[in-house]
Amino acid sequence: MRIILMCGKGGVGKSTLAAALGARSAAVGQRTLVYSVDPAHSLAWTFDQAVGGTPTPLGPNLWAAELEALSLLDDQWGDLRGYLDSVIKSQGFQQGAGAELASLPGVHEFAALLRLKQHADSKQFDVIIVDHAPTAFALRLLSLPDVMGFYAKHGKRLWERYGAQMMMALPMLGANIPLPTGGMIGKGLETLELLRGLPALLADPAVTSARLVLTPETPALDEARNLYAHLSLYGITTDQVLVNRLLPAAVVDPFFAEPREREQGVRARAQAEFAPVAVSEVEMLAQEPRGIAKLTAFGEQVWPSSDATARQTQDLALRVTQDGEQVMVDIKLPFVTAKDVDLAKFENELYITIGQHRRNLVLPPETTDMQPVKAKFAEGRLLVTLARTS
Numbered sequence: 001m002r003i004i005l006m007c008g009k010g011g012v013g014k015s016t017l018a019a020a021l022g023a024r025s026a027a028v029g030q031r032t033l034v035y036s037v038d039p040a041h042s043l044a045w046t047f048d049q050a051v052g053g054t055p056t057p058l059g060p061n062l063w064a065a066e067l068e069a070l071s072l073l074d075d076q077w078g079d080l081r082g083y084l085d086s087v088i089k090s091q092g093f094q095q096g097a098g099a100e101l102a103s104l105p106g107v108h109e110f111a112a113l114l115r116l117k118q119h120a121d122s123k124q125f126d127v128i129i130v131d132h133a134p135t136a137f138a139l140r141l142l143s144l145p146d147v148m149g150f151y152a153k154h155g156k157r158l159w160e161r162y163g164a165q166m167m168m169a170l171p172m173l174g175a176n177i178p179l180p181t182g183g184m185i186g187k188g189l190e191t192l193e194l195l196r197g198l199p200a201l202l203a204d205p206a207v208t209s210a211r212l213v214l215t216p217e218t219p220a221l222d223e224a225r226n227l228y229a230h231l232s233l234y235g236i237t238t239d240q241v242l243v244n245r246l247l248p249a250a251v252v253d254p255f256f257a258e259p260r261e262r263e264q265g266v267r268a269r270a271q272a273e274f275a276p277v278a279v280s281e282v283e284m285l286a287q288e289p290r291g292i293a294k295l296t297a298f299g300e301q302v303w304p305s306s307d308a309t310a311r312q313t314q315d316l317a318l319r320v321t322q323d324g325e326q327v328m329v330d331i332k333l334p335f336v337t338a339k340d341v342d343l344a345k346f347e348n349e350l351y352i353t354i355g356q357h358r359r360n361l362v363l364p365p366e367t368t369d370m371q372p373v374k375a376k377f378a379e380g381r382l383l384v385t386l387a388r389t390s
């Protein structure tokens with residue numbers, strides 16, 4: 001199975017290219033799902049057909065789905081929602097948790113991942129193309145498995161150790177709050193368990209890769225560079241960059257001479273800076289590529305060869321190797337300098353921070369008593385050496 005994440009700045013053509021790749025992949029006989037995690041749905045508009053929360057068949061080998069976070073959460077978290085309702089009402093508020101549950105930070109991203117895991121586990125598809133929301137959401141989404149993994153691991157331990165005391169202490173503190181039942185907390189942890197395996201699936205370059213979409217403008221290029229670095233941080237390999245909506249060669253009006261020159265600057269930078277990742281150029285069409293027929297033709301134009309969904313670049317985002325007593329972590333982090341990066345180690349996890357983003361990289365258990373002893377940048381890669389210090 002392949003999972004392809006279509007990422008990029010707002011409005012650059014992610015949904016259109018995700019749908020075109022889906023149509024192309026289906027046309028060569030792969031069972032393909034185009035799955036939108038964008039809270040502002042647009043796949044129905046792009047395919048020009050109704051698309052539901054569960055995979056909607058659109059044609060031979062082709063399905064589409066848009067995330068319906070609220071109904072998914074109801075299925076999964078009905079009990080929890082009931083509990084939150086009672087907590088809120090116990091504090092004198094008339095309205096219950098309702099739709100607010102879905103607007104809590106991280107909940108939509110969590111639902112998006114849960115559904116992705118379900119689509120992957122269903123074995124119904126050879127290819128899942130994820131149409132992302134713009135950058136900030138995509139990064140929060142991709143950092144979530146780490147955070148969830150942390151809660152699943154440490155939350156369970158803490159609950160087992162201190163849960164009963166906490167339950168007894170609450171009424172003593174005078175808290176007039178209904179207590180959650182052990183079963184309810186078990187359900188929460190069980191939900192986290194459902195995500196088990198997803199981080200490994202996302203970090204497996206044979207399964208998952210990202211395709212970065214940009215328009216030939218500097219802000220879109222800068223955002224793609226930013227995404228590229230952060231995707232690598234989360235262990236996700238970028239296998240293709242698509243520069244979309246280029247002025248067609250047939251346009252010769254002198255008015256476009258200057259925009260074309262600007263475009264050429266961005267195209268040259270994209271080719272040079274993303275190397276060795278394959279950079280493909282896509283012209284602006286006179287008509288919006290909307291509806292299955294146009295999307296299929298567009299997909300064939302962008303990916304003429306039948307292996308459109310195969311990895312277009314072999315370069316890996318992350319490698320962990322062992323050399324005698326040392327463990328080497330090698331992460332592709334282009335466009336980042338040593339001063340932007342912070343390293344910390346706790347048990348067998350290496351915490352790598354760049355700006356607002358942190359990755360906790362789970363390393364083999366043998367590294368538990370190792371510390372980072374050396375870190376250097378070379379050719380856009382961060383190389384960290386871990387060794388026993390005493």
Ligand SMILES: Nc1ncnc2c1ncn2[C@@H]1O[C@H](COP(=O)(O)OP(=O)(O)OP(=O)(O)O)[C@@H](O)[C@H]1O
Binds near residue numbers: 132
């Ligand atoms: N190569 C192209 N030629 C002509 N029109 C295009 C092309 N690519 C995309 N478009 C049009 O550009 C608009 C934006 O595309 P799209 O909705 O796919 O962007 P997006 O990145 O998904 O946006 P959002 O971030 O809002 O989800 C749409 O109207 C789409 O039809």
Ligand SMILES: [Mg+2]
Binds near residue numbers: 014015038042131132
């Ligand atoms: Mg979109």
